[in-house]
Amino acid sequence: MDVSPILDELNKPQREAVSAPPQPMLVLAGAGSGKTRVLVHRIAWLLEVEGISPLSILSVTFTNKAAAEMRGRIQRLLGMPVGGLWCGTFHGLAHRLLRMHWREANLPQTFQILDSEDQIRMVKRLLKTLELDENRWPPRQVAGFINARKDEGSRPQHLDDRGDPAQRELIRVYSLYEETCQRNGVVDFAELLLRSLELLRDNLELQAHYRNRFRHVLVDEFQDTNALQYAWLRLIAGDQNPIFAVGDDDQSIYGWRGAKIENIHNFTRHYPSCVTIRLEQNYRSSGNILKAANALIDNNRGRLGKKLWTDDRDGEKLHLYAAFNELDEARYITGRIKQWVDDGNLRSDVAILYRSNAQSRVFESTFNENRIPYRVYGGLRFFERAEIKDALAYLRLTSNLADDPSFERIVNHPPRGIGERTVDMLRQIARTERRPLWEVAAEAVDSGEFTARAAGAIGRFVHLIRQMNEEIKSLPLYEQVEAVISLAGLKEHFLAKEKGETGQARVDNLNELVTAANGYVHIQDDELPDMDELSSFLAHAALEAGEGQGDAGEDCVQMMTLHSAKGLEFSMVFLCGLEEGLFPHQMSVNEPGRLEEERRLCYVGITRAEQQLVISYAEQRQLHGQTRFNPPSRFLQELPEELVDEIRPKVQTYQTSYRAQARPATNVRPSHRPGSQTESGFSIGQQVSHAKFGEGVITNAEGAGAHARVEVNFETAGRKWLVLVYASLQKV
């Protein structure tokens, strides 16, 4: 067997990992060390060299993007499509299991997926039913509670309120929520995982079947797994089948949403025969950037340990800009980007990374002023838009008439005279009779319980849904979507309701939905023969929310949070807002564990840069409508001095540098001591001259850094406060 195409072009540890015998493996893959490559080549190795059937391989990722990339790269490497290989996200694969075994999992065949927004709407409704005040029980938090319990594998009956009345109520909501989902045939994201875990745990026949089938389980981004996901992996792998886990504990940044860094830390303890391999050679960044990243992350405790290195030269030093305020920060970065583009580089190779989304605004307006095209990542994705969800809700309801959340969403949307009062009555009947809203509505028309007006309106709605059901049955998918949108009158509704751009944008999106349906390839799946095209499309829409904004194809500066930058790389990276309270974020500074996660986030940010990393902080920043004076981030002091070129605005003041702050956590600014000399050489009593105001003498001073001001008593113009950065005073 010629193994050269699989092992060639791999470095030693990579090759070791790829060609290892079947055994539990932990591959600690540093940033830019060829992690995906190892996974892809490992699978190729198993298929080609070990002669494993694609059916015996289960490969799990977190995002659809990662799964798609993996699949694509395997096919490219092997030069052919690999059928039968299970390669997908945790949720996608769990969904697949449930579709295949819906009976055993006690679900209706037509079950639908509840996304986060649907889930919160449902919780809201249940809170009302239970007469719980939304202010005391914020639906978001209640949903969060439910998800967190599911993520640790707990059902309501497992939970103990331990005498805590608040806990008792939450468990009650969880209980009712679960019951309602079951009756409606809907399944939320966490439920996909938990339900499939229970399925395989309790159904020994299926368990044996899958353990016998999946001889190799591979996981990407292992440091991001939560308790449920890890349990799911271990259950499928059993004792015999080895898990090939790839991850980087230094890039674990999702602890706040349940990811357990312990999973990767304790992996070798769970699997004593596990072999650990470190991928430390970095193919992305130049030397100085890596040195800075290593130095920073070295401040964390309890790491598995790893030091990135490169064959590349040291490259540019890191640049650090101390901005006067957030506007100055944006202006400086704008200047650097202009320079970058003038030098013949692409804007799309530039990324602006920030800790929180709110920081994007200043950049957006500055870029607009300067005509710099940009793209902001994050925000609503395609399938999450209201108009799209409306259209999908119609489709879902025709597909599963018991889907109450969809019913609720569209029963009066567009408005058709079915008011809150009427819907409430429907709900009440539905609840007492434990039947879906749809059935109740269908019978309400003749029941005489409703006013003629309400009954008429309900009748028209029932008729509409039946008509849709009837008309779309034999149509191809995209015509089904088209027909539903038109029968529901969604376009007319949005055009009338939201005049101008918004309305038109929604119509455009609806058209785009038809196009998406037209382009949707429903792969006939041997393992899922009963899945029709529409159901498959609906599941796709729920599981894969789609891209944020359609890529205009224009060369754009990329703007995103540090979290969404993970996994990406850019020639030039601007890491902004390095201020105490902002980054590390205020909410994380008091707990060592959370602070370390912030540091890992910073590490992720630094390691995104290939050639040039520019870090900035503002000495004063508008935050929540108030001016804040935050000291430079403690992370700055953790970067070795010799790697950083500090760029300061024109004048130096007595605050030497970001390193001068002994205790960055304090928010007290040093006050001016009379007679002391500023670094720029200005001091009280100094004779100065100004281009416009002429000559004068400094009588007072305050502030620091780029923010420093002096009071000058001019001979002709009188007393004025001047910002040193802008005044360009000359000594006389």
Next chain:
DNA sequence: CTCGGGCCAATTTTT
């Protein structure tokens, strides 16, 4: 049902 004013809170995000 829809619009607008007042009030409140304010990381990070994928599925």
Next chain:
DNA sequence: TTGGCCCGAG
């Protein structure tokens, strides 16, 4: 400062 949400008026 902004945005989301609730409530009351039309």
